[in-house]
Amino acid sequence: MMFQGGSMRRFCYLYLVVLSWFLFVPNTYELQECQSQALLRLRVYLEYPPSLQIWENYNGDLCSLSPSVNMSIKCEDDEVTELKIMGEKSEKPLMFTGFAVPNQTLSMNFSIDSFFTTLTRLTSLRVLSLVSLGIWGPLPEKIHRFSLLQVLDLSCNFLFGTIPPKMSTMVKLRELTLDDNYFNTTMPDWFDSLSNLNILSVKSNGLKGSFPSSLCKIETLEVVSLSHNKLSGGLPDLSSLTGLHVLDLRENHLESELPLLPRSVVTVLLGNNSFSGEIPKQFGELDQLQHLDLSSNHLSETPPSTLFSLPKISYLNLASNVLSGALPEKLNCGSKLGFVDIYSNKLSGGLPSCLANTSDSRVVRYAGNCLSVDSQNQHKGSYCKISSSGWKSFKTWEVAVVTAIIVGFVLVLLVSGMCLWKRCHSRQTTGQEVLLKIVQENSSTGVSSEILANARFISQTVKLGTRTTPTCRQFSIDELKEASRNFHLSTYIGEGSIGKLYKGKLENGSYVAIRSLALSKKCSVQSLKAKLDLLSKLQHPNLVSLLGHCIDGGGQDDSNSHKLHLVYEYVPNGSYRAHLSGSNPLISLHSKHAEFSVEKALKWSDRLAILIGVAKAVHFLHTGVIPGCFSNQLRTNNILLDEHRIPKLSDYGMSIITEDMEKFEAKGQKPKPSLMTKADDDVYNFGFILFESLVGPIACDKGETFFLNEKASFGSQDGRRKIVDPIVLTTCSQESLSIAISLTTKCISPESSFRPSFEDVLWNLQYAAQVQATADADQKSD
Numbered sequence: 001m002m003f004q005g006g007s008m009r010r011f012c013y014l015y016l017v018v019l020s021w022f023l024f025v026p027n028t029y030e031l032q033e034c035q036s037q038a039l040l041r042l043r044v045y046l047e048y049p050p051s052l053q054i055w056e057n058y059n060g061d062l063c064s065l066s067p068s069v070n071m072s073i074k075c076e077d078d079e080v081t082e083l084k085i086m087g088e089k090s091e092k093p094l095m096f097t098g099f100a101v102p103n104q105t106l107s108m109n110f111s112i113d114s115f116f117t118t119l120t121r122l123t124s125l126r127v128l129s130l131v132s133l134g135i136w137g138p139l140p141e142k143i144h145r146f147s148l149l150q151v152l153d154l155s156c157n158f159l160f161g162t163i164p165p166k167m168s169t170m171v172k173l174r175e176l177t178l179d180d181n182y183f184n185t186t187m188p189d190w191f192d193s194l195s196n197l198n199i200l201s202v203k204s205n206g207l208k209g210s211f212p213s214s215l216c217k218i219e220t221l222e223v224v225s226l227s228h229n230k231l232s233g234g235l236p237d238l239s240s241l242t243g244l245h246v247l248d249l250r251e252n253h254l255e256s257e258l259p260l261l262p263r264s265v266v267t268v269l270l271g272n273n274s275f276s277g278e279i280p281k282q283f284g285e286l287d288q289l290q291h292l293d294l295s296s297n298h299l300s301e302t303p304p305s306t307l308f309s310l311p312k313i314s315y316l317n318l319a320s321n322v323l324s325g326a327l328p329e330k331l332n333c334g335s336k337l338g339f340v341d342i343y344s345n346k347l348s349g350g351l352p353s354c355l356a357n358t359s360d361s362r363v364v365r366y367a368g369n370c371l372s373v374d375s376q377n378q379h380k381g382s383y384c385k386i387s388s389s390g391w392k393s394f395k396t397w398e399v400a401v402v403t404a405i406i407v408g409f410v411l412v413l414l415v416s417g418m419c420l421w422k423r424c425h426s427r428q429t430t431g432q433e434v435l436l437k438i439v440q441e442n443s444s445t446g447v448s449s450e451i452l453a454n455a456r457f458i459s460q461t462v463k464l465g466t467r468t469t470p471t472c473r474q475f476s477i478d479e480l481k482e483a484s485r486n487f488h489l490s491t492y493i494g495e496g497s498i499g500k501l502y503k504g505k506l507e508n509g510s511y512v513a514i515r516s517l518a519l520s521k522k523c524s525v526q527s528l529k530a531k532l533d534l535l536s537k538l539q540h541p542n543l544v545s546l547l548g549h550c551i552d553g554g555g556q557d558d559s560n561s562h563k564l565h566l567v568y569e570y571v572p573n574g575s576y577r578a579h580l581s582g583s584n585p586l587i588s589l590h591s592k593h594a595e596f597s598v599e600k601a602l603k604w605s606d607r608l609a610i611l612i613g614v615a616k617a618v619h620f621l622h623t624g625v626i627p628g629c630f631s632n633q634l635r636t637n638n639i640l641l642d643e644h645r646i647p648k649l650s651d652y653g654m655s656i657i658t659e660d661m662e663k664f665e666a667k668g669q670k671p672k673p674s675l676m677t678k679a680d681d682d683v684y685n686f687g688f689i690l691f692e693s694l695v696g697p698i699a700c701d702k703g704e705t706f707f708l709n710e711k712a713s714f715g716s717q718d719g720r721r722k723i724v725d726p727i728v729l730t731t732c733s734q735e736s737l738s739i740a741i742s743l744t745t746k747c748i749s750p751e752s753s754f755r756p757s758f759e760d761v762l763w764n765l766q767y768a769a770q771v772q773a774t775a776d777a778d779q780k781s782d
């Protein structure tokens with residue numbers, strides 16, 4: 001149809017009026033009526049999840065709600081472009097048969113079809129994330145109508161059936177995440193049309209069939225996570241995926257030889273499958289590789305020795321395969337290699353010295369082989385010579401012999417286990433109840449597998465197996481007097497939580513910090529030494545290490561002047577507290593430009609990195625030893641920063657020593673964790689470290705009152721602007737800040753049962769850091 005001249009003019013006129021209205025009325029992003037109706041309708045469908053509580057009685061524009069972890073809406077012009085809702089229905093029932101489960105899914109009334117029909121009215125969505133909302137049913141085909149969608153995350157719901165094939169038309173998709181659902185048909189293989197896909201994550205479903213080889217055509221892929229499914233068959237050559245960083249296919253039924261991998265891979269997790277054949281030589285050339293898990297497969301032959309020396313490799317798990325042959329004695333280990341597991345294979349010969357020696361402090365599990373070391377945990381040589389052609393080829397008598405050997409081995413283990421138990425038991429009665437946690441090769445490890453899979457968690461020096469570090473070095477008092485010029489005033493650094501601190505210089509030129517404390521003379525030197533040994537074994541990159549000690553006037557004589565000197569590594573860059581106050585004393589002492597500069601101020605992301613380091617150290621103190629080491633005097637001035645701003649916690653573990661002293665004095669019982677006061681609780685105290693990271697340092701002892709007074713301010717934007725350190729405000733994303741604030745409040749709960757575990761603390765911090773990193777990257781690309 002054509003416009004007549006007049007109506008055309010009228011149309012243009014109208015158009016100009018409308019245009020000028022848009023141009024001259026301030027841009028308010030008023031949401032289209034139908035879109036806000038749809039949003040409100042979705043809330044009803046989702047049965048009023050707590051995270052949408054703030055929509056209730058909200059009269060303003062939903063687009064202007066400030067985003068939180070649970071809920072975020074972004075709009076452009078007058079349409080919703082981003083919708084993220086996170087619910088609380090994250091628990092999984094034991095059985096799910098495709099129907100509503102009370103309290104765990106949405107109710108019987110929920111209709112996934114109607115829900116998606118309403119949802120598709122938000123036609124401009126680019127980001128859609130609906131997580132842990134209890135949504136149940138088969139994912140409707142109409143999801144493909146979101147043709148602009150770039151990010152889709154439907155994790156942790158109750159979706160089953162098939163992943164709709166029409167999704168192959170959603171060509172803008174960059175991230176597709178469907179983890180923790182019940183998809184139970186065959187794995188689709190239509191991915192090649194999604195040519196912009198970076199992330200495909202469909203973990204923990206029940207998908208069958210083979211690995212989708214159409215993925216090999218998507219050059220943009222960075223993450224492929226299909227772990228915990230029922231995939232079978234083989235893997236194609238993946239070397240065409242030149243941007244792939246993460247390949248996670250754990251816990252499937254994949255069987256074939258291992259494929260070739262692209263040079264870009266950083267994390268490769270293929271454990272608990274049925275891969276066979278040898279580990280390709282090519283794996284030893286993956287110079288970006290950091291984590292490799294090939295455990296619990298049927299891999300044979302000798303692993304390529306270059307695998308151990310890869311420049312970035314830090315986690316290498318080859319346990320429970322049938323690897324055989326001998327590793328070269330002169331094996332080189334990469335400098336980052338912190339964890340090696342070759343448990344339960346058929347390796348023979350000696351253990352290469354870079355795996356045997358504890359000096360460079362890496363965790364090595366090597367029991368259950370035929371190695372010539374540590375013979376009580378190794379098999380006889382003949383065990384490793386048995387042909388690997390499988391059980392079928394055995395004659396019955398061979399099976400009998402093998403069974404006899406296994407039974408014998410189990411008996412030996414049992415007997416030695418009992419001896420060990422007795423030894424521990426008798427040790428306990430002699431008062432040394434503090435023992436290093438010894439993780440048995442054949443018992444479940446104390447470190448959870450999730451933590452092991454995440455090698456950033458692994459302390460360089462957590463000891464698995466039975467090897468121990470040399471005991472704490474003893475310094476002579478003369479040595480320390482010389483180092484500290486006889487504890488001269490000029491070497492005095494300050495008062496720690498207990499004792500006085502001095503800076504010293506050892507004969508070899510290295511600097512140390514010396515903590516001197518008076519000892520009650522009733523204190524048993526013997527038991528003290530055992531505890532000092534324990535302290536020196538607490539090695540973690542985020543702990544100031546104890547190098548040694550000196551008991552002055554101790555030993556056998558009974559003089560009154562018992563003094564204990566603890567010698568620590570010296571951390572040069574001042575305390576976190578000083579950095580937070582922006583008046584770093586070291587900067588003003590040593591630098592010519594004495595005044596405080598903004599470059600040196602700790603940005604929010606720097607603070608998060610420091611907090612994460614400290615949280616890792618505390619998590620290690622709680623779980624890396626038995627019994628855990630609690631009450632660690634967590635304060636901002638006990639966190640020291642090294643030259644790279646790596647945080648190191650000092651004054652940890654002092655309860656081990658002071659407890660000993662007090663016990664002798666008060667003859668009381670050890671305080672039970674349940675009776676622990678607030679001031680002793682690490683989570684509670686960490687809350688204040690978080691708080692000071694947000695608002696800057698607070699005068700000692702004022703923290704609690706100050707927090708209670710200011711807590712309410714966190715609730716509003718204005719309040720935050722008032723209370724939060726301006727450096728934080730200008731360098732943080734609102735979402736990351738909100739996560740930290742919510743975590744702070746939880747840690748400082750008066751009621752201990754409301755406080756999170758340290759694992760939760762760590763998780764939330766890492767989440768906040770991730771959110772911040774994403775925001776920073778977005779800002780850079782703008």
Ligand SMILES: *[C@@H]1O[C@H](CO)[C@@H](O)[C@H](O)[C@H]1NC(C)=O
Nearest residue numbers: 050051068069070738739742
């Ligand atoms: C997320 O939702 C829960 C439950 O309503 C709420 O307690 C929590 O404060 C919310 N978190 C944020 C950051 O909004």
Ligand SMILES: *[C@@H]1O[C@H](CO)[C@@H](O)[C@H](O)[C@H]1NC(C)=O
Nearest residue numbers: 096097098160161182184185
């Ligand atoms: C998938 O799961 C649903 C719900 O549990 C069930 O009804 C359906 O039969 C399953 N389909 C297949 C192919 O296993």
Ligand SMILES: *[C@@H]1O[C@H](CO)[C@@H](O)[C@H](O)[C@H]1NC(C)=O
Nearest residue numbers: 091093100101102103104105
């Ligand atoms: C579901 O939740 C309600 C209220 O929270 C509770 O009374 C009921 O016992 C729960 N039902 C089940 C099966 O857990």
Ligand SMILES: *[C@@H]1O[C@H](CO)[C@@H](O)[C@H](O)[C@H]1NC(C)=O
Nearest residue numbers: 044047100106107108109110
């Ligand atoms: C389901 O719908 C019926 C009828 O509309 C209603 O009476 C009932 O309360 C609803 N149940 C739930 C759990 O919402």
Ligand SMILES: *[C@@H]1O[C@H](CO)[C@@H](O)[C@H](O)[C@H]1NC(C)=O
Nearest residue numbers: 250251271272293295296449
């Ligand atoms: C393999 O399966 C075992 C037993 O279910 C489990 O303990 C282990 O963590 C799994 N390993 C991996 C790498 O998934």
Ligand SMILES: *[C@@H]1O[C@H](CO)[C@@H](O)[C@H](O)[C@H]1NC(C)=O
Nearest residue numbers: 351352353354356357358359
């Ligand atoms: C450990 O290394 C030292 C040399 O640094 C060597 O003499 C010793 O034999 C090694 N120990 C083992 C068990 O390989």
